[in-house]
Amino acid sequence: xxxxxxxxxxxxxxxxxxxxxxxxxxxxxxxxxxxxxxxxxxxxxxxxxxxxxxxxxxxxxxxxxxxxxxxxxxxxxxxxxxxxxxxxxxxxxxxxxxxxxxxxxxxxxxxxxxxxxxxxxxxxxxxxxxxxxxxxxxxxxxxxxxxxxxxxxxxxxxxxxxxxxxxxxxxxxxxxxxxxxxxxxxxxxxxxxxxxxxxxxxxxxxxxxxxxxxxxxxxxxxxxxxxxxxxxxxxxxxxxxxxxxxxxxxxxx
Amino acid sequence: xxxxxxxxxxxxxxxxxxxxxxxxxxxxxxxxxxxxxxxxxxxxxxxxxxxxxxxxxxxxxxxxxxxxxxxxxxxxxxxxxxxxxxxxxxxxxxxxxxxxxxxxxxxxxxxxxxxxxxxxxxxxxxxxxxxxxxxxxxxxxxxxxxxxxxxxxxxxxxxxxxxxxxxxxxxxxxxxxxxxxxxxxxxxxxxxxxxxxxxxxxxxxxxxxxxxxxxxxxxxxxxxxxxxxxxxxxxxxxxxxxxxxxxxxxxxxxxxxxxxxxxxxxxxxxxxxxxxxxxxxxxxxxxxxxxxxxxxxxxxxxxxxxxxxxxxxxxxxxxxx
Numbered sequence: 127x128x129x130x131x132x133x134x135x136x137x138x139x140x141x142x143x144x145x146x147x148x149x150x151x152x153x154x155x156x157x158x159x160x161x162x163x164x165x166x167x168x169x170x171x172x173x174x175x176x177x178x179x180x181x182x183x184x185x186x187x188x189x190x191x192x193x194x195x196x197x198x199x200x201x202x203x204x205x206x207x208x209x210x211x212x213x214x215x216x217x218x219x220x221x222x223x224x225x226x227x228x229x230x231x232x233x234x235x236x237x238x239x240x241x242x243x244x245x246x247x248x249x250x251x252x253x254x255x256x257x258x259x260x261x262x263x264x265x266x267x268x269x270x271x272x273x274x275x276x277x278x279x280x281x282x283x284x285x286x287x288x289x290x291x292x293x294x295x296x297x298x299x300x301x302x303x304x305x306x307x308x309x310x311x312x313x314x315x316x317x318x319x320x321x322x323x324x325x326x327x328x329x330x331x332x333x334x335x336x337x338x339x340x341x342x343x344x345x346x347x348x349x350x351x352x353x354x355x356x357x358x359x360x361x362x363x364x365x366x367x368x369x370x371x372x373x374x375x376x377x378x379x
Numbered sequence: 380x381x382x383x384x385x386x387x388x389x390x391x392x393x394x395x396x397x398x399x400x401x402x403x404x405x406x407x408x409x410x411x412x413x414x415x416x417x418x419x420x421x422x423x424x425x426x427x428x429x430x431x432x433x434x435x436x437x438x439x440x441x442x443x444x445x446x447x448x449x450x451x452x453x454x455x456x457x458x459x460x461x462x463x464x465x466x467x468x469x470x471x472x473x474x475x476x477x478x479x480x481x482x483x484x485x486x487x488x489x490x491x492x493x494x495x496x497x498x499x500x501x502x503x504x505x506x507x508x509x510x511x512x513x514x515x516x517x518x519x520x521x522x523x524x525x526x527x528x529x530x531x532x533x534x535x536x537x538x539x540x541x542x543x544x545x546x547x548x549x550x551x552x553x554x555x556x557x558x559x560x561x562x563x564x565x566x567x568x569x570x571x572x573x574x575x576x577x578x579x580x581x582x583x584x585x586x587x588x589x590x591x592x593x594x595x596x597x598x599x600x601x602x603x604x605x606x607x608x609x610x611x612x613x614x615x616x617x618x619x620x621x622x623x624x625x626x627x628x629x630x631x632x633x634x635x636x637x638x639x640x641x642x643x644x645x646x647x648x649x650x651x652x653x654x655x656x657x658x659x660x661x662x663x664x665x666x667x668x669x670x671x672x673x674x675x676x677x678x679x680x681x682x683x684x685x686x687x688x689x690x691x692x693x694x695x696x697x698x699x700x
Contacts, residue, residue: 128493131491207476209437210535213440214463214492215461
């Protein structure tokens with residue numbers, strides 16, 4: 127119940143933050159603009175709309191996950207609001223889970239608004255909607271959850287600025303890990319070992335990218351989807367556990 | 380064992396060493412501090428800024444971990460959730476969720492104690508009433524003045540009807556009216572049987588309120604006990620008199636008795652050397668047919684004791700803290 131009320135309070139904080147609305151408006155404009163761009167393109171209209179639409183949802187969701195996520199805990203510490211929470215009978219890990227759940231809820235609502243925007247554009251332009259679109263959207267949301275957990279982890283022990291830099295770095299590298307592994311195959315054992323360590327340690331975010339499947343209308347088997355989802359959940363759980371351990375040991379001086 | 384039961388806060392040889400900067404330089408904030416707060420008393424925790432008061436209170440609230448020694452709240456080690464459920468805490472110059480309204484704010488903290496529904500609504504209304512904030516119940520905290528924040532902060536500390544209320548600098552930044560209100564509130568808490576521990580560097584407030592006080596300097600306990608015991612009644616009394624229309628002869632007679640005389644128009648302020656000169660001074664005033672406006676005996680105060688202690692601790696040449 128305490129996790130729930132902290133989550134609700136975080137959600138309320140996000141709702142009363144203007145940054146979020148700005149991002150949302152931009153996202154909807156981007157999605158809507160794909161309909162205009164279509165008039166400038168020859169052929170492959172459908173691919174273009176789906177590409178821009180999914181790309182916008184992904185990009186703006188990640189922006190929210192990073193820039194709201196890094197402030198989740200560090201802002202509470204900087205503003206000293208955490209003093210009033212930790213002094214109450216609330217275990218620290220519950221506070222962390224509550225903050226995480228709150229932002230996840232915010233992201234869910236935001237994603238839903240953006241998805242509705244996309245669906246409106248798609249139906250106005252008579253683009254056929256396949257099931258794989260929703261599978262891809264679900265995986266995009268899982269990626270948001272991982273990136274939020276990364277941001278939360280960093281914000282438990284560094285400043286807001288450093289958290290932003292680290293989280294962005296992990297996001298970028300997370301999309302390149304497969305390339306890193308391939309590159310490692312061409313190196314000696316030491317270099318290969320180092321790159322493989324990075325490959326296994328950092329989240330492989332490219333696994334959650336099913337945009338190609340959507341634009342080419344290739345379905346994703348349920349088993350593959352299950353594996354990706356299990357990977358995402360397990361990775362998020364590990365990040366949250368790690369964040370809780372660090373947070374438990376911290377002094378709020 | 381009886382002592383164990385009545386001790387609400389028990390601090391034993393508590394130490395806190397912070398590591399600061401890149402090289403992890405060690406700074407001792409609290410140094411082998413021992414004290415206890417008993418049931419039903421108002422306990423003042425006094426010291427200059429940076430003496431370690433806030434650090435000690437933060438250790439009690441489980442915000443930071445001690446480097447050594449022990450601290451118990453309501454008979455349980457600090458950080459224990461069941462003890463926290465019976466304690467209320469107001470941090471120093473509190474920062475709150477400014478996007479919440481007064482009611483939302485108090486309800487949120489109520490939830491953290493497992494309070495919901497009608498019982499919580501009632502409690503929130505009672506508290507807003509008690510701290511005089513009913514008018515601001517639907518106003519966002521970002522529009523609150525400092526005094527209003529302090530009041531709603533105190534309400535937040537009382538939401539769970541705690542046995543022990545810990546207030547960190549509850550009077551700082553408040554105007555005289557606000558300070559008086561906080562003082563009255565602390566006395567009301569005492570009347571209702573609660574134990575209050577508060578830190579302050581404003582000694583006058585502590586003197587008016589506290590049953591017992593502890594003074595710390597650089598993390599070390601330098602004095603503790605009942606206020607009346609700490610203020611030595613035998614020393615440095617002086618008496619201040621305000622007199623109107625005293626004739627020049629009267630003034631001449633008054634001079635040898637007074638330490639200081641300040642004249643402002645027809646009004647005169649005289650500080651007598653010793654209380655036993657009062658009778659003689661009154662005789663002079665009567666003979667000169669002047670008017671006595673006021674007569675104020677000056678007791679030695681906690682403040683004087685405190686300044687003496689700070690000076691004793693300070694080797695010559697070191698700047699004041």
